Amino acid sequence: xxxxxxxxxxxxxxxxxxxxxxxFVLKKSALMEDKLSSSKPVKLMxxxxxxxxxxxxxxxxxMSFETAMKRLGGxxxxxxxxxxxxxxxxxxxxxxxxxxxGYADVIVLRHPxxxxxxxxxxxxxxxxxxxxxxANQHPTQTLLDLYTIQKEYKKIDGLSIAMVGDLKYGRTxxxxxNALESYNVKLTFISPRELKMPKRMVNRLRDKxxxxxxxxxxxxxxxxxxxxxxxxxxxxxxxxxxxRVKEAYVLDEIILNKLKDDAIIMHPLPRVSEISxxxxxxxxxxxxxxxxxxVPVRMALLCLVCGVDx
Ligand code: CP
Numbered sequence: 001x002x003x004x005x006x007x008x009x010x011x012x013x014x015x016x017x018x019x020x021x022x023x024f025v026l027k028k029s030a031l032m033e034d035k036l037s038s039s040k041p042v043k044l045m046x047x048x049x050x051x052x053x054x055x056x057x058x059x060x061x062x063m064s065f066e067t068a069m070k071r072l073g074g075x076x077x078x079x080x081x082x083x084x085x086x087x088x089x090x091x092x093x094x095x096x097x098x099x100x101x102g103y104a105d106v107i108v109l110r111h112p113x114x115x116x117x118x119x120x121x122x123x124x125x126x127x128x129x130x131x132x133x134x135a136n137q138h139p140t141q142t143l144l145d146l147y148t149i150q151k152e153y154k155k156i157d158g159l160s161i162a163m164v165g166d167l168k169y170g171r172t173x174x175x176x177x178n179a180l181e182s183y184n185v186k187l188t189f190i191s192p193r194e195l196k197m198p199k200r201m202v203n204r205l206r207d208k209x210x211x212x213x214x215x216x217x218x219x220x221x222x223x224x225x226x227x228x229x230x231x232x233x234x235x236x237x238x239x240x241x242x243x244r245v246k247e248a249y250v251l252d253e254i255i256l257n258k259l260k261d262d263a264i265i266m267h268p269l270p271r272v273s274e275i276s277x278x279x280x281x282x283x284x285x286x287x288x289x290x291x292x293x294x295v296p297v298r299m300a301l302l303c304l305v306c307g308v309d310x
Contacts, residue, residue: 007307010121011129014139014175019182022146025300029147031310032303033296036071042299044308045074051104052078053096054131055087055111060269061131061140064294065108065302072299077104093120101126106306109133127305135169135235141268142175144297148290149225152264156180162188162220164249165229165274167197169236172268173229177201186211190218192245195231218249221258226251226284228267228274252276259284266290 001024014022035042050069054062058080066076079085087096093111097120100107107124109117110131117130117137132138149156161180163173167189177197180187187210189197196214205212213219220226228251236242250273251265267275267287279285303310 003304003307003309006304008125008127009305010117010127011139011301011305012117012121013130013137014142014179015137017139017179022143022179022182025143025297025304026147026150028300028304028310029143029293029297030151032300033293035310036296036299041073042071042310043073044303044310045069045072045306048074048105048306049103050074050076050078050302051100051107052076052080052131053100053107053109053111054078054080055082055085055093055109055116056132058110058131060291060294061108061110061138064291065129065131065298068295068298068302071295072302074105074302078108094123097121097124097128106302129301129305132171135171135232136174137178138171138175138268140294140298140301141172142179143301144290144294145172145176145227145266145268146179147297148266148286148293149264151293152286153224157184159224160186160188160222161225161227162190162223163197163227163229164190164218164220164251166195166231167191167229168195169232170229173197173227174201176227177205181205181208181210184210186213188213188215188219188223190215190220190249192216192248194241194245195248218255220255220263222260223263224260226259226263226265228265228271230267230270230272230274247273250274250276251279253278256282256284 101124107128108131114134114136121128264286
């Protein structure tokens with residue numbers, strides 16, 4: 001796949017990616033991880049600037065993009081508290097990114113409004129990467145999730161993947177489910193009735209002949225990957241509803257003997273109470289490794305959209 005194909009490409013939704021494009025990014029991420037582990041510094045983005053525009057809280061996405069850019073020899077600017085920006089004076093997101101285009105070579109945007117990244121990208125010439133837009137999409141999280149699964153199993157096709165928790169508001173599971181449309185996988189969606197995966201997504205998967213089971217029971221005995229998620233308190237219009245479901249599923253030591261021997265537990269993090277700390281040191285836990293994988297994946301993406309060959 002040519003460098004020209006990626007140069008200045010906005011990364012807005014995983015639905016914009018073909019399977020070939022996803023596989024290409026995963027291959028390039030592995031290459032980047034090799035470079036990262038060698039003793040030679042990787043200075044591919046020397047002289048370039050990344051703008052991190054975070055209108056919603058973040059630890060991993062913001063910091064791993066910052067780490068990625070710095071490991072590539074570039075620099076970062078930006079903000080992580082929207083109240084300190086001119087949005088507080090009524091500036092639109094479109095104007096904000098047009099201004100930032102004059103300061104930086106690439107933008108990462110996180111925003112609470114679904115579709116914000118798409119709208120923001122429409123009038124700028126530098127690449128914009130969606131770092132999460134409301135309950136909609138989180139494409140770079142999906143790429144690092146797939147990278148983690150592929151690294152573990154050396155494949156994605158043929159696996160059985162269970163997504164557990166808030167499948168209604170969780171953007172990471174929406175993005176991941178969209179990406180898995182292109183793979184030959186079996187999916188089990190485990191959620192309280194109120195937090196089911198949106199029907200249109202289930203239908204899209206079934207239309208692509210993906211086997212999908214939906215259940216309220218923690219049926220994870222056949223899963224190769226258990227992808228747990230936090231119940232997204234901040235997206236509930238009614239907090240009483242949140243209180244009812246907030247501890248719907250807890251992965252603790254009791255579930256360990258139900259798992260396949262080589263099953264892995266993933267989580268985009270942050271977790272609240274859905275995975276007990278005693279799971280952390282078991283052979284099943286991959287969530288801290290998963291968050292670390294964000295660095296080479298985001299390094300690879302930054303290079304690709306900035307037209308830097310490696
Ligand atoms: N996984 C993820 O998006 O984490 P942050 O909200 O901390 O960026």
